[in-house]
Amino acid sequence: MGIYRLVQWPMLVLLLVVPLQTFAAETASQLFKTLKQQVYQIRIIDKASGNKSTIGSGFQISKDGYLATNFHVVSSYVHKPDKFSLEYVYHDGTTGNAELHDIDVVHDLAILKIEPLQDKYFTFNLKNLSKGERIFSMGNPHDLSMLIIEGNFSGLLKESRFKKILFSGSLNAGMSGGPAFDKTGKLIGINVSKGSEQISFLVPAARLDALFRRAKKNGKVKDFNQVIQADLYRDQDHFYKKLLKKKWTSESLGFVEISGKLDKSFKCWGHTVDDEDILYEGVHKHCRSQDRLYISQDMQTGMFSYDYEWITSRKLNRFQFYTQVENRFTHGSFNNVRKNENVTNYSCEEKFVSLTGHSWKISSCIRAYKKYKGLYDVLLLLTSVDENDKTLLAKAAMSGVSKENSIEFIKSFLGRIKWKN
Amino acid sequence: MEELIIQQNKRHGRLNEFIKSVGNTVTLGRGFHNDVILSDHFIAAEQLRFDYEDGQWVLKVLDQTNPVLVNNKSITDASVVISSGDELTVGRTHLTLILSNHPVERTRKLLISNWMYHRNLHYIIPIIMLLLSTILAVFTEYQEATSKIRWGLFVASGLGYVVMLLFWVSIWSMVGRILRHKPNFMAQLFYTAFFLAVLNMGMLFYGYTSYAMSSEILGLILESGFLLLILGMMLKYNLLFSTELKHCSRVAFSAVALTMLFTFSIMNLGKKEFNSHPDYSNSVKPPLAKWSKDITLHDYIKVIDSQFNELESSLKE
Numbered sequence: 001m002g003i004y005r006l007v008q009w010p011m012l013v014l015l016l017v018v019p020l021q022t023f024a025a026e027t028a029s030q031l032f033k034t035l036k037q038q039v040y041q042i043r044i045i046d047k048a049s050g051n052k053s054t055i056g057s058g059f060q061i062s063k064d065g066y067l068a069t070n071f072h073v074v075s076s077y078v079h080k081p082d083k084f085s086l087e088y089v090y091h092d093g094t095t096g097n098a099e100l101h102d103i104d105v106v107h108d109l110a111i112l113k114i115e116p117l118q119d120k121y122f123t124f125n126l127k128n129l130s131k132g133e134r135i136f137s138m139g140n141p142h143d144l145s146m147l148i149i150e151g152n153f154s155g156l157l158k159e160s161r162f163k164k165i166l167f168s169g170s171l172n173a174g175m176s177g178g179p180a181f182d183k184t185g186k187l188i189g190i191n192v193s194k195g196s197e198q199i200s201f202l203v204p205a206a207r208l209d210a211l212f213r214r215a216k217k218n219g220k221v222k223d224f225n226q227v228i229q230a231d232l233y234r235d236q237d238h239f240y241k242k243l244l245k246k247k248w249t250s251e252s253l254g255f256v257e258i259s260g261k262l263d264k265s266f267k268c269w270g271h272t273v274d275d276e277d278i279l280y281e282g283v284h285k286h287c288r289s290q291d292r293l294y295i296s297q298d299m300q301t302g303m304f305s306y307d308y309e310w311i312t313s314r315k316l317n318r319f320q321f322y323t324q325v326e327n328r329f330t331h332g333s334f335n336n337v338r339k340n341e342n343v344t345n346y347s348c349e350e351k352f353v354s355l356t357g358h359s360w361k362i363s364s365c366i367r368a369y370k371k372y373k374g375l376y377d378v379l380l381l382l383t384s385v386d387e388n389d390k391t392l393l394a395k396a397a398m399s400g401v402s403k404e405n406s407i408e409f410i411k412s413f414l415g416r417i418k419w420k421n
Numbered sequence: 422m423e424e425l426i427i428q429q430n431k432r433h434g435r436l437n438e439f440i441k442s443v444g445n446t447v448t449l450g451r452g453f454h455n456d457v458i459l460s461d462h463f464i465a466a467e468q469l470r471f472d473y474e475d476g477q478w479v480l481k482v483l484d485q486t487n488p489v490l491v492n493n494k495s496i497t498d499a500s501v502v503i504s505s506g507d508e509l510t511v512g513r514t515h516l517t518l519i520l521s522n523h524p525v526e527r528t529r530k531l532l533i534s535n536w537m538y539h540r541n542l543h544y545i546i547p548i549i550m551l552l553l554s555t556i557l558a559v560f561t562e563y564q565e566a567t568s569k570i571r572w573g574l575f576v577a578s579g580l581g582y583v584v585m586l587l588f589w590v591s592i593w594s595m596v597g598r599i600l601r602h603k604p605n606f607m608a609q610l611f612y613t614a615f616f617l618a619v620l621n622m623g624m625l626f627y628g629y630t631s632y633a634m635s636s637e638i639l640g641l642i643l644e645s646g647f648l649l650l651i652l653g654m655m656l657k658y659n660l661l662f663s664t665e666l667k668h669c670s671r672v673a674f675s676a677v678a679l680t681m682l683f684t685f686s687i688m689n690l691g692k693k694e695f696n697s698h699p700d701y702s703n704s705v706k707p708p709l710a711k712w713s714k715d716i717t718l719h720d721y722i723k724v725i726d727s728q729f730n731e732l733e734s735s736l737k738e
Contacts, residue, residue, distance in 0.1 A: 277569040316567060318707040319625075324567035326628075326705040333698060340695030347732055348701035349724055350635065354715035359708075364725050365699035368732040376729070379699060386708050403729045407722060414718060 027183055031136055032148040035185055038120050041089040041140045042069050042098070042112070042177060044077050057139035057178030057191065058088065058112060061124075061212060065116035067098065068208050069177030070192055071108045072294045074100055078224045079296050088114055091146055102215035105228050105293055106235045106302075107162060107207040108192050110177075111215040122179055124205045125186035129153040134183055135167065137191055137202070139175025153188070157201065159290045161239060161265045164201045165189045171200035229372040232293070232301065232400055236375070239304075240405035248416055253283060254310035256356075256392045257418040261287055262306075280313035280324055293400065298338040301375070301400030305332055306413065309393040318388040325391055331365055331379040332397040343367045343377065352385070356419045359386040364410075369400070378406040380413070392417065424521040425471055425478050425503070427457055429514070441521075445473040449511070450483075463487050463512030471503065478503040478520065487512055526667075537608055547611040551583065554618035558582045561624050589613060597663035605662040612662075616655035623647050628704040633712040637702050645681060653677045 631640020
């Protein structure tokens with residue numbers, strides 16, 4: 001009797017779990033069977049060698065042959081259409097040419113058009129799902145084979161200014177641009193990137209819906225650089241206007257007041273240097289937006305960060321103290337552009353400026369985007385230089401920002417610093 | 422009648438360098454009956470003869486096995502008239518032919534400091550200077566220290582500095598030993614240590630000019646000028662004590678300027694046209710070094726505005 005009681009509960013749990021798992025496996029298998037003809041592999045072909053240079057996934061979103069994928073899958077074709085061509089591979093191996101119709105670099109989406117091979121397509125589920133709901137994703141990882149993976153809808157990513165779905169499944173390279181859908185086969189998002197082992201991100205279907213409407217309304221885009229420029233400009237304008245409109249909170253750091261966390265999507269960190277070995281004390285606060293917009297292999301944009309460091313010392317003489325400040329007087333940089341076809345070199349200016357009753361050395365470095373007019377990378381760096389044993393070092397870095405927004409931000413950022421005595 | 426003097430190898434201060442003619446004829450060759458005997462296997466037993474004819478010395482080549490060069494030109498005629506100062510190459514031997522009426526350059530003034538010939542000061546002064554220079558080098562390092570002060574490390578780097586300095590001085594002393602038959606070690610040590618001490622003093626204020634004047638270019642010019650001056654002076658004294666060069670200052674400053682120019686070009690030519698990192702003045706110095714006046718935030722925003730405008734117009738071009 002005693003033994004029976006011991007095994008009775010685990011047995012009951014087992015009896016419940018086994019059928020549930022079988023049910024899930026069956027659902028995935030059925031969904032795969034039904035939906036595989038709507039999912040394609042997207043290939044970027046290097047014209048010179050005739051071989052594929054990038055692979056990703058895509059899926060049909062209309063009867064007349066519109067496909068959706070990620071922008072980053074087709075980006076090399078966007079930037080060098082003479083060097084590359086676009087190709088799709090159907091589940092039975094049939095290949096054909098695809099045409100690029102529209103792109104959205106901000107949400108990493110692209111719309112392609114092919115001669116339809118069949119008339120089934122994904123419809124959108126634009127309603128909110130509840131956390132824990134079973135969702136599925138399809139794609140062709142590493143060019144191995146088309147497959148389906150299961151996971152849960154884990155809500156929306158908080159630390160991003162863009163809505164992104166957290167998917168507790170493991171996406172792999174090559175699955176980018178593939179569909180993510182609910183158990184009824186309705187599209188809820190598009191595979192976009194991997195966070196860690198079991199965390200991946202999906203772009204919500206609503207973003208694709210908006211882009212698809214635009215693509216149908218405007219037709220095939222003639223100048224993709226113009227679309228990228230307009231999208232980037234609009235996105236930064238929205239972001240900075242919203243940031244500047246807000247009431248900034250203040251925080252105390254040493255003898256100064258500085259701005260606190262400017263947006264809930266930023267990640268902020270802090271640390272203190274006060275080891276006995278080191279002859280100065282430093283309190284460091286830095287905040288950074290987690291978002292990066294992929295433009296090409298050699299260019300990313302949309303980053304934003306700022307940080308403050310309060311440095312004091314009673315043990316270092318003034319020369320030694322300022323040697324330390326000098327060592328730390330370095331611009332924050334995102335290392336986001338690698339080629340000069342994208343940006344100019346930085347142009348820098350250094351000035352002594354009077355702020356909040358103290359004297360500061362300020363350096364501003366700006367570079368312009370060559371292909372996207374009116375957008376810049378702006379770096380700001382300042383340190384107070386009129387006390388022998390204390391200073392505030394502050395930095396701000398903005399990438400892909402307009403002149404007006406960066407100037408307004410700099411005004412607010414500098415205006416917020418207050419020396420308390 | 423001028424006498425013919427044959428000089429072998431310019432080695433300052435040696436006695437047996439010159440051979441002076443006696444009479445109207447000088448013979449030169451490997452044979453022991455010659456007036457000038459040269460043990461060079463590429464010279465014939467009877468190679469050359471110099472004759473005083475009609476008020477001038479005439480060179481005659483007696484053997485044609487190897488060419489004889491006067492001022493680096495092969496002699497084709499049977500006889501050549503010698504001018505004072507002609508360079509003669511025979512076999513593997515190089516000789517200078519001088520006539521007794523050849524003018525001598527004016528007497529150069531020796532660099533005499535009394536201490537250099539004083540029995541004790543001769544040692545004490547350079548050693549004090551070496552110590553002073555080392556202390557300054559260590560002090561420069563101390564002023565740059567920002568984390569834990571490690572005295573052991575300072576002592577080690579001070580010793581390293583002494584070793585390097587002594588190495589430099591020894592090299593010049595060896596050069597002096599070869600070229601002047603006198604190493605002048607202590608004098609070399611004094612001047613080298615002195616100029617390095619001045620250089621270390623300057624290093625303490627490295628970056629101050631560009632910071633104070635708010636101008637990178639001005640800072641670069643002043644700092645390069647200082648470096649050129651100090652290193653040039655140091656090299657000048659090194660050359661003065663080790664060689665017989667006539668224009669030590671010119672040679673020293675040209676050498677330092679060329680080295681600096683070379684280094685500067687290498688550094689700048691190697692730079693990529695596109696730099697993804699900003700190139701800005703990062704010097705931050707204590708309040709006492711700040712001379713420039715502060716501008717207002719309003720004016721600073723204007724500076725940024727013009728930065729944008731310049732970039733925009735450069736893109737249009």
